[in-house]
Amino acid sequence: MESYQVILRGGTPLGMAAGTDIAVSGGKIAAVGPSLPGRAELEIDAAGTLISPSFVDSHMHLDKVLTGLEEDATDTWAAVQIMLRHAKSLPRDQVREDVKRRARQVIDWEIAHGSSTLKSHVYCNGIWGLESVYAHRELKEEYAGRADILNIVPWPDDGDSALIDQLDQLARQGCVDFIGGFPYGMPDYRARIDAIFRKAEQFSLPIDLHVDEKDIPDANAFAYICQKTIDTRMEGRVTCGHLTTLSALPDEEAKPLIELAAQAKINVITLPSCNMYLRGREDAQPIRRGVTRIHDFLQAGVNIAYASDNIRDPFRPFGNGDMLEEGLFTAQVMQYGTRDALDKVFHMGTYAAAQNCLLTGYGLDTGCRADLTVIDAPTPSDALKSLSRRLWVLKDGRVVARDGVLV
Numbered sequence: 001m002e003s004y005q006v007i008l009r010g011g012t013p014l015g016m017a018a019g020t021d022i023a024v025s026g027g028k029i030a031a032v033g034p035s036l037p038g039r040a041e042l043e044i045d046a047a048g049t050l051i052s053p054s055f056v057d058s059h060m061h062l063d064k065v066l067t068g069l070e071e072d073a074t075d076t077w078a079a080v081q082i083m084l085r086h087a088k089s090l091p092r093d094q095v096r097e098d099v100k101r102r103a104r105q106v107i108d109w110e111i112a113h114g115s116s117t118l119k120s121h122v123y124c125n126g127i128w129g130l131e132s133v134y135a136h137r138e139l140k141e142e143y144a145g146r147a148d149i150l151n152i153v154p155w156p157d158d159g160d161s162a163l164i165d166q167l168d169q170l171a172r173q174g175c176v177d178f179i180g181g182f183p184y185g186m187p188d189y190r191a192r193i194d195a196i197f198r199k200a201e202q203f204s205l206p207i208d209l210h211v212d213e214k215d216i217p218d219a220n221a222f223a224y225i226c227q228k229t230i231d232t233r234m235e236g237r238v239t240c241g242h243l244t245t246l247s248a249l250p251d252e253e254a255k256p257l258i259e260l261a262a263q264a265k266i267n268v269i270t271l272p273s274c275n276m277y278l279r280g281r282e283d284a285q286p287i288r289r290g291v292t293r294i295h296d297f298l299q300a301g302v303n304i305a306y307a308s309d310n311i312r313d314p315f316r317p318f319g320n321g322d323m324l325e326e327g328l329f330t331a332q333v334m335q336y337g338t339r340d341a342l343d344k345v346f347h348m349g350t351y352a353a354a355q356n357c358l359l360t361g362y363g364l365d366t367g368c369r370a371d372l373t374v375i376d377a378p379t380p381s382d383a384l385k386s387l388s389r390r391l392w393v394l395k396d397g398r399v400v401a402r403d404g405v406l407v
């Protein structure tokens with residue numbers, strides 16, 4: 001008789017029939033099918049539940065979360081100033097502990113809500129130096145076996161050569177997962193993008209950028225990045241977050257760009273909860289919505305994920321580290337209410353996000369990592385509408401949370 005680590009009995013694995021078992025061995029999915037023979041150290045009655053590969057929050061700022069809670073930011077500029085004041089108020093030798101203390105709270109929320117992988121943009125500049133890079137590295141070790149934490153590190157373009165040398169060293173040591181940056185809105189954006197692609201080539205790293213997060217109808221940086229991706233054969237390894245300017249462009253200008261993005265296999269991340277909070281504030285009616293063209297990207301076959309972005313910091317005072325909640329918000333913004341459309345939204349928080357993180361072994365097939373979330377709902381649309389309980393969260397086959405509480 002086969003002996004397993006865990007068997008989930010009779011649930012509905014995402015995209016499969018109700019009444020399917022999943023058996024886990026050595027942290028991986030060992031068998032999938034109805035009424036699997038064998039026993040396990042832990043047998044979970046999953047009847048009536050949805051079993052999903054765990055969520056992937058692929059655009060976060062773990063070093064900004066829970067900052068400036070004592071101040072009220074009235075707009076983006078005020079938020080930037082509050083964040084700057086917080087950053088400057090900390091002596092450098094206290095930054096790492098401050099980042100880790102705040103980030104742990106949100107990582108714990110994410111795990112309890114069924115996320116297995118978090119991809120975080122790192123605050124790296126002349127103020128904090130590399131302290132947040134080190135904090136992310138220490139969090140990655142601390143959370144090994146509970147959540148995978150990937151970092152996105154920008155190479156500062158302020159000419160601090162000592163800092164850049166140190167970053168190069170960290171990249172050589174394999175301590176950087178993605179190269180980041182905010183290369184838009186400046187006259188020299190092309191030179192900045194060129195520099196980012198040169199670093200990516202130098203260290204064979206993928207790229208994940210903030211791009212065109214504005215209200216004005218100017219997507220020139222996005223167009224340049226798409227073409228650069230094709231020219232440098234980086235297809236599939238470049239991710240662009242936000243792209244809110246696309247919502248301000250007329251169709252005849254936006255559609256060719258979206259086709260170019262499809263050709264370049266750009267991964268897109270939309271951050272509706274943060275963008276709808278921050279964008280369009282200067283507009284008289286009609287107010288621009290500040291969310292990228294999600295539907296058009298989906299129609300064009302572009303891989304598009306949603307993510308949470310800022311969580312309870314000066315940029316957005318909301319967020320619970322809950323990808324289902326972010327998904328429901330995304331669905332409402334997209335005016336996606338049918339079961340079919342809600343399936344697409346669920347896909348954006350799972351498989352699509354896993355793809356922009358370049359994860360391997362993600363999913364529900366035999367041999368995939370057993371990063372699983374058992375949701376108290378029969379279907380993805382029910383799960384989104386009800387923000388259903390996450391009954392069990394497994395990371396590499398080990399239970400890490402149960403009914404919203406960390407184990």
Ligand SMILES: [Zn+2]
Nearest residue numbers: 061121210309
């Ligand atoms: Zn962001």
